[in-house]
Amino acid sequence: MAQTLDPKAMKKQDMNRDWIATARTLSQALPYLQRYEGATVVIKLGGHAMGSDEAMDSFARDVVLMQQVGVKPVIVHGGGPMINKMLSDLNIKSEFVDGKRVTDKATVEVVEMVLSGLVNKRIVQAINNQGGRAVGISGKDANLMVCDQTNADLGYVGTPVEMKPAIIDDLGSKGLIPVIAPLGAGKNGETFNVNGDTAAGAIAGALQADRLLLLTDVSGVKGADGEVLTALDSNMIRSLTTDGVIAGGMIPKTQTALDALADGVRAVVILDGRAPNACLLELFTEHGAGSLIRDNLPDEKRTEQ
Numbered sequence: 001m002a003q004t005l006d007p008k009a010m011k012k013q014d015m016n017r018d019w020i021a022t023a024r025t026l027s028q029a030l031p032y033l034q035r036y037e038g039a040t041v042v043i044k045l046g047g048h049a050m051g052s053d054e055a056m057d058s059f060a061r062d063v064v065l066m067q068q069v070g071v072k073p074v075i076v077h078g079g080g081p082m083i084n085k086m087l088s089d090l091n092i093k094s095e096f097v098d099g100k101r102v103t104d105k106a107t108v109e110v111v112e113m114v115l116s117g118l119v120n121k122r123i124v125q126a127i128n129n130q131g132g133r134a135v136g137i138s139g140k141d142a143n144l145m146v147c148d149q150t151n152a153d154l155g156y157v158g159t160p161v162e163m164k165p166a167i168i169d170d171l172g173s174k175g176l177i178p179v180i181a182p183l184g185a186g187k188n189g190e191t192f193n194v195n196g197d198t199a200a201g202a203i204a205g206a207l208q209a210d211r212l213l214l215l216t217d218v219s220g221v222k223g224a225d226g227e228v229l230t231a232l233d234s235n236m237i238r239s240l241t242t243d244g245v246i247a248g249g250m251i252p253k254t255q256t257a258l259d260a261l262a263d264g265v266r267a268v269v270i271l272d273g274r275a276p277n278a279c280l281l282e283l284f285t286e287h288g289a290g291s292l293i294r295d296n297l298p299d300e301k302r303t304e305q
Contacts, residue, residue, distance in 0.1 A: 158192025205263025
């Protein structure tokens, strides 16, 4: 006759299995925790990846945990959807040249208000609510990111030409987490709107970061078969772009990766920022998350961090 298990005993067994799995996960993470102790990790948080308040709180917890185990996180954020909404609310119409927004004086004032105010402080508050100590700045502060105008037809859109990351080092030395809005200072006192990925890459290069994590709304760089490529090098990126496999919005992200690598960043990862605990999975697990891009990957496996 089959023995019927008591529901309380079954629940206790399930809890024990969960605890054992959690302990095993922590044990397996130890080499990666040691590997990234003291490492600078720049994280680009895209406007779409911010998602709901719940998603923001989850991201903030991950950032605080990263700092607690010795990582030096630096957050660079976007805010395109929020900018679009504010421009619409203010009845400011946008014009586009080759798919890029023309940023006139009225528009750049709105961009600065949204990025340095609404978006930046939301991220700062989320991190502080999780027990971290975050401080919001922009690329204009202490001339962190000095820019030239990218194209006269685009107005106040800038390209970083000079980086002064001392302010980031100062904040980090005091145990503070920098949260940076992608605005640049012009040489003649202008304010420039900078693409968030471009800003993150330039900041990561200036810091000689160990990792640049580009959080986006896709799972990574996909090959011709539609599957995510978990490990790529610079030559593979160029070849896939030439062949049209890398196309559309993935081109500027992979170009940011190539530029960052050329500036001395050890590796770049393009990953889905909407996935729970995406940053922790990438840094502290064997399989990682998304697409890891290095300058060279000779006979190297994805599991080798």
